[in-house]
Amino acid sequence: MTYDFSSLSPAQFEDFARDLIGRELKIRFEAFTDGPDDGMDGRHATADGDVILQVKHYYRSGFRALKRKIAQERAAIDILRPKRYVLATSVSLTPANKTQLAEVLGPALKSPGDIFGLQDLLALLRTFPDVERAHPTLWQQSSTVMKTLITNAVADAFPKPTAVPPVLAALLPNASGSGTATPPERDTIFIIKSSPIDDEFTLWLAPKLEAEGYRVFADVLTLEPGDRWRREINQALEHRAAKVLLITHNATLDDPSVQDDIDIALDVANRIGERRFILPLRLGAGPKVKGIGDTVAIDFVRGWGEGLALLLEALRRQKVPLESNAVLIDPNWELFRRRGAVPLINEPERLTSNWLRVVEVPDFINYYEPNGASDPSKLKRTLARYPYPTAIQGRGFLSFAGQVEINDAFEELGRFRLKLSVSLPKFLSEGIPQIGLEPRVASNALIGMIKEAWFRFCKARGLVEYVYSNNVGFHASPSLAPVGARIFWGKQGDRRSSMLRNIAKGYIWQYGVTALPATWPFWHLKLKARVLFASDNGTSDGLAIDDPKKMHKLRRSICKGWRNKQWHGRMQAFLEMLSGDNAYITLRLSAENDLVVEASPTLFTSPVSTMLPNIADADDEEVDESTLGRPEADVEETDA
Incomplete structure (x- = not known):
């Protein structure tokens, strides 16, 4: 992203430059409050001398004004006698410009390479993108940075894949790591289905079976496409399946993965000698399935509720294991249902927020106090009639008006003097310590004045x-x-x-x-x-x-x-x-x-x-x- 840093105030540009240059030099610069800077905006103290950083936000004024200002501060720089002097500016500089600035700075500058112009700062931003993200005022109009932030937020919102989903790992042989040779118990009903065609029906059926005390598994519980865990699912099916429910209709039976699962289930049925191992659930018209063509299907076509009653009766008659006194419904069914309720498309989308960006604010906020004694209640009434926002603080009040305007507006009440004029960034970050106004209270006062406006x-x-x-x-x-x-x-x-x-x-x-x-x-x-x-x-x-x-x-x-x-x-x-x-x-x-x-x-x-x-x-x-x-x-x- 290319910037001219016009979105940053001088104080914000100083903070930004301290962070960026500090990362490049691998040192931390001290920051100082607003006021005379004695030729430095940042300092790194060392035993053999100080590293001084001077920051000049002259993107509107240009090189001539920058050079003139540096010449005026030469005496202050010489007094500092720094070990190293570094200059950062928002002005675009040529090699000749840097040479001229080096001549003006004198011996304090050890190398023209310690002068960082606009292009130098942009190059450092590409090296240290975290500094860019740490200064939102810089990138608030950058769709590239906003896209990165939103992308990261979306990625963080979704669960991170693990080696094997826990709900599946719990069904695998020796999942406890004990290494025992005892065959695992066949206590799970497996649902063979096609994704995503049968997801809605599966997410409806599975919790209802669990509510009856059965243990149920379907590939939606992996929260990943079924083929990702195909080997593990097949292994769990071979060793833990007490019954297999096969959803049957044309679309499902055309799925190759479903055919693979049917083949494994038929092999297991032959090995354990269970001819009713697979129960077909008919959701629509479909061909006969090889190997189970003579098995009577449970009909869900006439209604899912009616089909569920028939299925529960069949599971009871065939004595499928259940724990009616320890019912446990896996929350992942509901989580997956919510996740799939609004599918995501891998296409960018323009979104309209409910935010209105502020593009212009005053540079300073003023604090006025009466010259002599004043009546607080009368002051409050007078401020209420004043057509612009104010905020009472102590004996005086905050206002964005200048001294002349205040004199005219409050002439009948008395004389008020401008005691303090504070830049808005400093007002928000520090408040006004001289009158005991803390930053949080200052921020609330400012928000209240904007609301009043x-x-x-x-x-x-x-x-x-x-x-x-x-x-x-x-x-x-x-x-x-x-x-x-x-x-x-x-x-x-x-x-x-x-x-x-x-x-x-x-x-x-x-x-x-x-x-x-x-x-x-x-x-x-x-x-x-x-x-x-x-x-x-x-x-x-x-x-x-x-x-x-x-x-x-x-x-x-x-x-x-x-x-x-x-x-x-x-x-x-x-x-x-x-x-x-x-x-x-x-x-x-x-x-x-x-x-x-x-x-x-x-x-x-x-x-x-x-x-x-x-x-x-x-x-x-x-x-x-x-x-x-x-x-x-x-x-x-x-x-x-």
């Missing part, structure tokens, strides 16, 4: 505010989204439309969101979908419902049929309603500072996709009755 923005847009148990949601109002009206969204040439208000089962539903600000792994707003209901009384607003339990029941019934396309479309339409023709949503933090958010959700790419049904067109689903609530899911009018 969001609230003011939504109210100004005319959205309906609703206070939920854990947060505030804003919904489409009748004036912005009349009942049944479609809001168009999407790129030109690929326009879609979705409803934000409509009537279903006698209730007006209106879509909305709660915005949850976050600063990790990058600054963003996470949107949580909300649906609010009112009784349809013929008016545009409807009759408000004050009963939270009834509101919950309505969400469970009316929204139950909404598919992913509905939720996705409504979120996109909601954002289109907020932003209009603008690609960004601007939250005002002061008269001169804004927090700018992308109006389109962040996209990610998954390395795999799923075989989910996707039949109906996205717009057709808006009028599909199932998306407006299942008819049979009547909502009770009384409390549960």
Whole structure:
């Protein structure tokens, strides 16, 4: 991945360079707080002198500005008298550029090779990719890195294959490692089937047999394709099978693996002298099986429940071993059923998140204190009327406004002085120690200020505010989204439309969101979908419902049929309603500072996709009755 490091602030670029250069030199650089750096951004102390690292983030300014700045700091560098001086910069450098910088730096620089320009840093990133992953602000727009992270997460989510699956190893002879020559007990019912054709029936049948006390095995328990463990499965079949259940229909009997298992089962039947060793289970039309053609099959065609009753009776009559007092149902049946419920396809898939990326924030946050005595309650009332977000801390308050703006806004309350101005990265990582503000409290204060800016923005847009148990949601109002009206969204040439208000089962539903600000792994707003209901009384607003339990029941019934396309479309339409023709949503933090958010959700790419049904067109689903609530899911009018 190629970077120009423009996504990193100067402080973030310093942290990144310390990590990367430190890995290359195999040393650890000390880090220092913001302020005068005395010619160094990192130091590695040794007995015979210090290794000094200086970092210059001059990707916008270019080489001339970098050279001029180094010349200004030459005196400070000479005073340090380091054992070794290393310079890292985001500026692209030529060999001639490095020679000129070496002349400016003087004897502190031992070699031009200790000057790391843009291309040098990119080369080191290829050598140390873990440093790239450790700095999310660097790669937050890199689909390559995101794909790697998602791929690793998907790989970690699946079980890792072992030499032999434990459930199969337990059936093999001498599985305990005792080395005894005693023949193992024949206590297991083996199901011969074709994968994946018969998986659904097997996953239904096997747990029911285990519930009766039988021990059951089928190749799905290996959680791998059957051929992977073919030799071990055949060995277990030869030594542990008390009975073999053969699923019979055309598709199964055409499977070569099934024919191999039948041959082994017939050999075992001949060896132990059991002519009813194999019980065919008929699931459909199929040819006679050589060797068991005269065996009466148990019929599952007329119904699986009826067939199960016949099978259990046959197993009882033939005295197949069971432990009715120690029933144990293997959880792997259910695990495999869930795993196979949504098959994965080895194709990449574009995913739309519910995150809105923050693309612009102020550089600093300010702390103001009154010049003299002040009335805390009066200050609180005045801040509540102030049109921009603030947060009271101690005697003063936090704000993104400058001194002149504060003087004008709070003139009648008194004079306030700017006591501290702190960069946002430092504010989040360190808080403000001078006033006792810890990082966690600082982060909460910042999140609260962003929420306040969001609230003011939504109210100004005319959205309906609703206070939920854990947060505030804003919904489409009748004036912005009349009942049944479609809001168009999407790129030109690929326009879609979705409803934000409509009537279903006698209730007006209106879509909305709660915005949850976050600063990790990058600054963003996470949107949580909300649906609010009112009784349809013929008016545009409807009759408000004050009963939270009834509101919950309505969400469970009316929204139950909404598919992913509905939720996705409504979120996109909601954002289109907020932003209009603008690609960004601007939250005002002061008269001169804004927090700018992308109006389109962040996209990610998954390395795999799923075989989910996707039949109906996205717009057709808006009028599909199932998306407006299942008819049979009547909502009770009384409390549960």
